[in-house]
Amino acid sequence: MHEKTLAELSAGLAAGDFSSVELTRHFLDRIERLDGRLNSFISVTAEQALAQAEAADARRAAGEAGPLTGIPVAHKDIFCTRGVRTSCGSRMLDNFISPYDATVVERLDAAGVVMLGKTNMDEFAMGSSNETSYYGPVRNPWDTECVPGGSSGGSAAAVAARLAPAATGTDTGGSIRQPAALTGITGLKPTYGRCSRYGMIAFASSLDQAGPMTRTAEDAALLLGGMAGFDERDSTSADRPLDDYLSGLDAPLQGLRVGLVREFMENDLDPGIAAATQAVIDELKRQGAEIVEISLPNVHLSVSAYYVVAPAECSSNLSRFDGVRYGHRCEDPRDLEDLYKRSRSEGFGAEVKRRIMIGTYALSAGFYDAYYIKAQKVRQLIAADFRAAFEQVDVIASPTAPETAFRIGQKTDDPVSMYLQDIYTIAVNLAGLPGISIPAPQSGGMPTGFQLIGRLFDEARLLNVAHRIQQETDWHTLAPEGF
């Protein structure tokens, strides 16, 4: 059953080929047998999952099932789940039992989705390798000596290894797309504001966005339909109707204008990544798309602007962890300051501390204009580059990540080299645009990703283009051996 896509499982449930309880048991059994090699889950919620599956089967028997009813899904451990530990990959929240559900979780729950458990992640979503997790690194099912990417590395590894048909992820600078690329799955970061941030533990509030991580674009369309939509509990939620992500999936690509970013294709691009990108471009051409070279003149400033905006917002968001109301508290504090300092220093790992410090510095008296305001201006330039490009083209294409999965430990001593993992994805978050990563041909036996970027709220078109590519190619069907 784990060989089937989410869409196939949905059809199988509807046809009565198997029940949700059978399906859920099958995936729980796979997690139990195989996840010891990957560490992709922080918590497995077997008992609740089986109860939800029973309820889903009853709902189906009553004729009230939808396309997602009874489908098992794993949630990134950044989403609050009522009554279940929500750790965000941090010692700080190791003991935190969420008193409420995130909107994304609540919506999927209402659609009848079964939660298998909570997936591992970089601590507070800060990382590109899933090595900053308090619960240990996640391993890439394609080569367990390698990282799966991050921060949604647990979700990516679980879907790639067929331990879950689909998972939720979040993406602040590439945290859905880069791990999707490194593990050979499909990952969509929707437009900023499309999925509610309510109950999604905040990292950088002007960039954070939730999205689906699946095997195919069709599955991403199905899952996004259950996750997205306006939510009055999120003050930056987009108040506009949801598109039907499924109806246009098969639209032909004849005449589609695809922009290839010049700046991303030069600068000593890895030859394996370049070849993989070219193969997908060739497929687009074969289907009648027109390839146009475009320029994003300020895109090279993305990483530097991001490493002001994201840490600044992180330092503000993470100031709530004070050892008083919830989360880790140090033993025997001498006074209030000691309580704050030791609780935070014990609770946060090294990368989180680095980002809090950079953000604190950038926001401190005398530096605010030079850093935060300057970065927000650069962000405007980058967004304007995209607006200009979208006057010429319908979608923009690039590699997702600059290289295939690297070895565990290879980049942990050099934060800046880790940050450069996201050079192709970060600009998309800064501009608030939707972006999808789909599998491209492998390089050296390891997965690569192809990124498509769309206009604001043009998720349906990204899913259409991705789906059409997947209808004619088999890169997304490859599965790692031994799982």
Add this chain to the structure above:
Amino acid sequence: MSLTTEDVEKIAHLARLAIGPEEGEALSHDLSNILDLVAQMEAADTADVTPMAHPLEMNQRLRPDRVTESNQRERYMSNAPLAEDGLFLVPKVIE
């Protein structure tokens, strides 16, 4: 851009983080490297650019000021490390 260990100590205090001496040196090295990366944006001419506050250029939504939540103090306080009679306990602040 390079930060001294004194700078690092000052920033750590502002962020309410306790930093050990060895950690301080590693941090001053790492943070200086990150600030070098950040300095690349100085090259951009942003003289007439309005800072971007929000990717969607939308205004902050307002809602009517009315009670929508029920009181669930006990549930929300169940994660508190130290609480008594509905109060969060901290070390004595005023002698």
